[in-house]
Amino acid sequence: MNVAPPGAIRETAGKRRPSRQETMICAAIGVTVFxxxxxxxxxxxxxAGFGFTLEVIRRREPPRLRRExxxxxxxLPLAADLMVACLRAGQPITGALDIxxxxxxxxxxxxLAWVSGxxxxxxxxxxxxxxxAAERSLAPLARTMGRAALSGAxxxxVLTRLADDSRYAARAVSTAAARRVGVQAVAPLGLCFLPAFVLLGIIPTVAGLAGDVLLP
Structure with a gap:
């Protein structure tokens, strides 16, 4: 029977307890909607906005698992390259894994240490x-090595091809992380300026229009 490696990153959906900062962001969104x-x-x-945003945050992947x-x-590309170098130098697969x-x-x-064991x-x-294979980030490695073990390739x-594919995936993850940082940097500014914009811009305009309509 297969046993998952210790500390494996679980990709299953679940709920977590939001941090204090996340709860404050949800409250700010609720106040802004009000x-x-x-x-x-x-x-x-x-x-409703507060509850919806809080539920979305609770279903998000915890930051620690995302960093892992x-x-x-x-x-993964470096690991695949190292394994290729070790195998071509005559190491068995367990020796290549240990290095x-x-x-x-x-x-x-x-x-990898668990697999070697x-x-x-x-x-x-x-x-x-x-x-x-249960971990999305390691599924390509698991499939590649599993097929190689069954087919004798x-x-x-196969690890050389995996390293090339993994480098492309790593670049895509880095690009997405950089964009996420930009969004996270702008979001607090928006939360700060939006209430002021509503109070100083929208409400006086609406009040002026209402006065023109209601007053003779």
Missing amino acids: LLVGAVPGAVAGA RERTVAD TVEAVGGPLGDR QLRLGAAPEDAWRSL PVAD
Whole structure:
């Protein structure tokens, strides 16, 4: 029976407890909606906005797991290159894994060390690698090594192709992270200026229009 590696990154959806900062952001969004709508409908809409935003945050991936996954994606090309170099130098797969674990470390090193231990205990290679397939960041490695074990394909060749694909994926993750930082930097400014814009811009305009309509 397969046992998941210790500390494996779970990709299943779940709920977590929002931090104090996240709760304050949700409250700010609720207050902003209330100011935009106003009165009783504004209170209802603000409460709904607060609850909806809080639920979205609770379903988001925890930052620690996201950092682990991003590091795994970034380290995978180097790990594949190291394994290829070791295999072509005559090392067995367990020896190549041990050297790679020492060089890479981190969450990826922990997973590879677990696979190496399973192989030394006599586990079937395809079963040992398949245990990593539950993690999205390691699924390509698990599939590649599992297919190579079943088909007898040269492991060094398939790992070389995996390294190239992983480098492309790592660049995509880095680009997405850079864009996310930009959004996170602008969002607090928007939350600060939006209430002032509503109070100084929208409300006086609406009040002036209402005065023109209601007053003779």
